[in-house]
Amino acid sequence: MILSKIFSSFTFRFMSGYVAGLSITVFLVLAAIYTLISRDYFTQVHNTIQQELDALTETYQEGGASAVEKFVDVHAGPDRLIRFFFLVVDENYEPIAGNLDRWPDPKQYRDGWLGFDLKLLSGEWDEVGTEFVARSRTLPTGETVMVARHYADVINSAKLVSGALTRSLVATIILGIIGGAIVAGRLVRRIDDMNQSLNRIMSGDLTERVELHDSHGDFRRMAVNLNKMLDKIEQLMLGMRQVSDNIAHDLRTPLTRLRNKLSDLQQSSNEPEKVQALIDEADGLLATFSALLRIAQVESGNPRSGFTEIDIKTILLDVIELYEPLALEKEQQVETDLATVPATRGDKNLLFQAIANLVDNAIKYTPDGGRVMVRLWAQQNQIVIEVSDSGPGVSPAEREKVLQRFYRVEASRSQQPGNGLGLSLVNAVVKLHGGSVQLADNFPGLRVSLRMPVQ
Structure with a gap:
């Protein structure tokens, strides 16, 4: 798994490209070095042969064959690092003097150079050739x-x-790949740490911060700046939530007193229907403030301390039993497909309220005679709860927005009462349990899936 991350990371791809470019550069440099060395070496070969040829010519012209034999003894001895062979022939290419016994059959090359293959003994047992x-x-x-x-x-x-240069090139490539993998591995681990921290932050834990590594450099500076940004976001979010929570808390008490006085007034009023309408409005406002405070309670503090072992299937059966009469009133068909899933840890009351909100919305927005489906199954160490209906659904552009506080689809404002906090509470509860909410099309209608890990 870690190897696949390393090999697919941008750092490794960048290092691979760098090593490839470096290898090409090294190859060109080594090729130039090889060319220069070869040219110098062949120049040396040319010069030494030319010098020996001039010396042999001068020796023969001055002393004849006997002088050549002495010259050969000195210049072709076994103590010489370079093995030279000499030959003087007459017009018929018959040997006159030298340490070659015959004129070879040479190939003619440019600038008077000759090449030939010949196996001979320069000493009694010293074979040289070819x-x-x-x-x-x-x-x-x-x-x-x-x-x-x-x-x-x-x-x-x-x-x-050429062998030394080739090995140098291969060593450059291998060491470059190994170095790239090591660098990429270290960066992948750091990036994974940052991503894990950011995922926990996106899950709702605004107190999480990116870990500061001991080393100094760009990653540390980026982590410091990210943490400063998160501090600012946390302050803004807490301030915004505090304002809404304070408003909800401060207004709920006078609204409760107002609602109670309206109830007393209804008993003595000549128009009880009008007073009842006011009471209903007060009840709606109280429900809105209660939902706001409930969401604040879920998103703040330490509500996980109340987690116990729960059976999701039992909670679903209780919710369905509660809402079946409402569905029967609208002649709706409630179908279930509940598999047995592993027991998990969670807050039973919060999950009951979240699932109840989904079933309530499904029944509310499904027309009379429609169909509501509730499913439960386990998948890859996850528990999946799915509630689908045959109502108008939600457009793809608004599926993320309906999870926000007070957001309502425009078409539903005039059709159904509500405050736009139901799905916000569902989202907060599911995030508290480490899960996610997914909205999709049910063709027709809306399909809401809650995915939570088995804890």
């Missing part, structure tokens, strides 16, 4: 002198240089 490079010169008297050099040392030197 590749030689040579130069020759025809004297005014008709003789031809030739100096040959064993070519194996040239080839071996070229192979040695």
Whole structure:
């Protein structure tokens, strides 16, 4: 898993591209070095053969064959690092002097260079061959002198240089990939830590902060700035919630007194219907403030302390039993598909209220004679609760917005009473349990899925 993250990370791809570019650069540099070394080496070969040829020519012209034999003894001895071979022949290419016993069958190359293959013994047991490079010169008297050099040392030197350069290139690529993987692995771990912190923050824990690593650098500065931004967001969110919560708390008491006085007034009023309408309005306002305070209670403090082991299936059956009479009044069909799921930990009352809100909305927005479906199943260590209806549904553009406080779909404002807090409470409760809310089309209608991990 970690390897797939490393290899798919931007850092590894960047390092791979960097290593590829570096490898190409190293290859070009090594190729240039090889070219320069080869040119210098072949220049040295050319110069040494040319010098030996000039010396052999001068020796033969001054002292004849006997001088050549002495020259060969000195210049072709076993103590020489470079193995030279000498030959002087007459007009018919018959040997006159030298340490080659015959004139080879050479190939002619540019600038008077000769090449031939010949296996010979330079000593009693010292076999040399078979590749030689040579130069020759025809004297005014008709003789031809030739100096040959064993070519194996040239080839071996070229192979040695090219092998060293090739190994250097391979080492650069391998070390670059390993270094890129190590750097990418460290960055992936840091980014994973930051993502985990950000996921907990997005789940509602505004007290979470990005961990500051010991090292100094860009990541630390970014983490510091993120934490400063989160501090500011937390202050703004707490301030906004505090204002709404204070308003709800402060107004609920006078509204309760107003509602009680209206109830007393209704008994002595000549128009009890009008007073009842006022009481209903007061009840709606009280329900709104109660929902606001309930959401504030869920989103703040430490409500997880009340978690106990619960059976989701039992909660669903209780909710369905509660709302079946309401569905029968509208001649709606409530269908269930409840699988047995693992027991989990949670707040039974909060989950009951959240699921009740979903079933209530489904029945409320489904037309008479419609269909409501409640499903429950377990999937990959998750519990999935799904409530679907055959009502008007919610457009894709508004599915995220309906989870916000007080947001209501425009078409539903005149059709059904409400305050736009039902799904907000559902979202807060599910997030408290580490889950998520997903809205989708039911063709027709809306399908709401609650996904919570088994805790």
